[in-house]
Amino acid sequence: MGWRWFHQWGSPRWFYERAGRWQLVCGRLALTLLITGSLWGLAFAPIDYQQGNSYRIIYLHVPVAFLAQALYAAMAVCAVVLFVWKMKLADVAMQSIAIMGFAFTALSLISGAVWGKPTWGTYWVWDARLTSMLILAFLYLGVIGLRAAIQDPDQAGKACGILVLVGVVNLPIIKYSVEWWNTLHQPASLKLTEKPAMPASMWIPLLINILGYYVAAAYLILGSMRAIVLERERRSAWVRELVSRA
Amino acid sequence: MLEFQFASLAAFFEMEPHGVYVWPIYGLGLLVLGGLTLDNVRQHRRAVRMIQRNLEREETHEL
Amino acid sequence: MSLERRMLTRELKLNVARPGEIFKPMWFLILVVSMLPLALAPDSDLLSEIGSAMIWVATLLALLLNTEHLFQSDFSDGVLEQWLFLNRPLAWLVGLKLIAHWLFHVLPLILITPIAGIMLSVPTDVLWALLVTLVIATPALTCFSGLGAALTLGSSRSGILGVLVMMPLFVPIVILAAGVLIRAMDGSDTLPLLALLGAFSVVAATVVPIAVSAAIRLNIGGSN
Numbered sequence: 001m002g003w004r005w006f007h008q009w010g011s012p013r014w015f016y017e018r019a020g021r022w023q024l025v026c027g028r029l030a031l032t033l034l035i036t037g038s039l040w041g042l043a044f045a046p047i048d049y050q051q052g053n054s055y056r057i058i059y060l061h062v063p064v065a066f067l068a069q070a071l072y073a074a075m076a077v078c079a080v081v082l083f084v085w086k087m088k089l090a091d092v093a094m095q096s097i098a099i100m101g102f103a104f105t106a107l108s109l110i111s112g113a114v115w116g117k118p119t120w121g122t123y124w125v126w127d128a129r130l131t132s133m134l135i136l137a138f139l140y141l142g143v144i145g146l147r148a149a150i151q152d153p154d155q156a157g158k159a160c161g162i163l164v165l166v167g168v169v170n171l172p173i174i175k176y177s178v179e180w181w182n183t184l185h186q187p188a189s190l191k192l193t194e195k196p197a198m199p200a201s202m203w204i205p206l207l208i209n210i211l212g213y214y215v216a217a218a219y220l221i222l223g224s225m226r227a228i229v230l231e232r233e234r235r236s237a238w239v240r241e242l243v244s245r246a
Numbered sequence: 247m248l249e250f251q252f253a254s255l256a257a258f259f260e261m262e263p264h265g266v267y268v269w270p271i272y273g274l275g276l277l278v279l280g281g282l283t284l285d286n287v288r289q290h291r292r293a294v295r296m297i298q299r300n301l302e303r304e305e306t307h308e309l
Numbered sequence: 310m311s312l313e314r315r316m317l318t319r320e321l322k323l324n325v326a327r328p329g330e331i332f333k334p335m336w337f338l339i340l341v342v343s344m345l346p347l348a349l350a351p352d353s354d355l356l357s358e359i360g361s362a363m364i365w366v367a368t369l370l371a372l373l374l375n376t377e378h379l380f381q382s383d384f385s386d387g388v389l390e391q392w393l394f395l396n397r398p399l400a401w402l403v404g405l406k407l408i409a410h411w412l413f414h415v416l417p418l419i420l421i422t423p424i425a426g427i428m429l430s431v432p433t434d435v436l437w438a439l440l441v442t443l444v445i446a447t448p449a450l451t452c453f454s455g456l457g458a459a460l461t462l463g464s465s466r467s468g469i470l471g472v473l474v475m476m477p478l479f480v481p482i483v484i485l486a487a488g489v490l491i492r493a494m495d496g497s498d499t500l501p502l503l504a505l506l507g508a509f510s511v512v513a514a515t516v517v518p519i520a521v522s523a524a525i526r527l528n529i530g531g532s533n
Contacts, residue, residue, distance in 0.1 A: 038272065040248075042258075042272070043250055043251060043252065044248050044249060044251060047251060052264055053262065053265070054264035054268065056261070056268050057267065057268055057271050060272060060275045061271075100282065103278055104278075107275060107278050111271045111274075111275070114271050115271075118263075118264050118267055135477045138476065138477040139477050141473070142477065143474075145470055145474065146460060146461070146474055149464040149466065150461075150463050150464045151464070152463070158523075159463075159524060162524050166478065166517075166520055167477075173481045174478075177485065178480065180484070180488075181488070216279060219283075220283065220286065223283065223290070224282075226286075227289040227292075227293055230293040230294065230297070234296065234300065243294055243297045243301065244301055
């Protein structure tokens with residue numbers, strides 16, 4: 001056994017062939033979980049006595065916000081793998097994750113804003129969470145923009161890796177400073193996060209959807225990675241054989 | 247535990263008084279997930295087509 | 310003459326030969342600051358209240374625009390390549406370059422902020438706080454924007470990408486500096502925040518040059 005499971009990831013071909021199957025599994029699982037969780041949350045979870053039906057947005061907002069942050073960390077892990085083991089697939093993953101991460105960050109910002117309208121009467125408040133999410137969106141955009149600006153894919157990957165590593169070191173500092181800034185300027189009356197404990201009929205669908213969005217992200221990232229691998233490996237023998245067979 | 251929370255299906259889609267906020271967000275979520283999936287498929291297809299074209303060009307050169 | 314001294318002398322000579330590069334950011338700062346009363350109102354109460362924050366942001370922008378092409382000329386005339394063959398760590402040379410840049414480009418910018426402060430009728434003690442925060446925070450800002458410049462070195466159409474990429478990383482610095490200014494305005498103790506800001510600058514100045522040198526290595530020769 002040993003390190004074989006890890007070194008396999010160095011082979012784009014091995015990944016491309018396996019990822020197709022994983023993608024299928026992830027896609028089906030995500031679809032099942034998301035339909036179950038969303039329907040449950042929208043139709044069967046009890047109404048929130050304070051916020052009314054608007055709270056049902058959390059079944060999308062919370063999982064997406066979790067993902068947005070987790071994906072940046074995942075990108076940083078890929079950057080480490082890229083620099084330590086020079087694994088090209090890590091760079092491919094970084095490229096895919098940056099786009100998905102930005103999409104999920106944007107989705108969480110928009111859903112948060114729309115949820116805010118009926119809850120606090122305004123789309124946007126400079127709350128600590130919203131602000132650090134906005135900055136996260138800018139960090140993702142920076143990674144995407146940097147890659148787009150550099151032509152050579154290897155060079156672009158390494159530049160993005162440096163940026164992601166610097167970003168991930170800064171992220172906790174940004175988060176804490178934004179929280180501190182928030183208490184500095186606003187009295188703590190505007191707390192958005194204090195909520196009474198949820199009954200099981202509320203949090204079980206939330207849990208299902210959190211899982212569902214994670215698996216959906218895996219599905220999307222695998223799909224995007226396969227396309228990028230194929231394009232980057234276009235000169236290799238196995239890709240030529242694969243395409244001419246198709 | 248699994249009890250339909252609305253009086254009718256129409257009330258469910260109306261989701262008084264917050265349907266205007268809830269439904270567009272779920273629509274947008276669907277759009278994002280679907281859009282990204284479609285984009286992946288398109289990108290994959292484009293890569294395959296590009297490689298095929300390159301192969302064909304090489305064959306005509308060899309002849 | 311040691312290598313370090315020769316490098317700094319070279320920077321000095323280059324900057325004396327092209328003084329426009331030093332004056333442009335100062336010009337920019339004063340221009341931005343004069344736009345504020347025009348856009349807002351000549352009401353000096355409001356101006357003095359938001360003036361210090363405005364000057365801070367304007368200085369930040371001037372610094373960023375100024376640092377955008379920090380390594381460009383050294384890159385295109387091959388000086389950066391020579392750096393690789395010197396018997397000094399690349400990060401050390403990068404650090405020297407950043408110090409020179411701070412001395413010749415950022416310091417003049419800081420020295421001109423009192424004029425901007427008088428234009429916006431910022432109270433004197435807040436103006437002092439502003440100067441101190443700028444002196445303490447700009448080393449970190451210079452390092453980060455230097456990293457932005459180094460990362461976008463290889464792309465010809467990067468535009469202001471380096472600025473856009475690095476700006477989110479300035480959030481903690483801006484927040485801390487704004488905290489100092491707010492405390493200076495109501496006369497409370499600013500020292501703990503200044504210490505934090507200083508710590509940030511020290512850490513940035515030691516760690517970021519390493520990242521910058523990695524980015525430079527990336528753009529020279531690509532593979533190594």
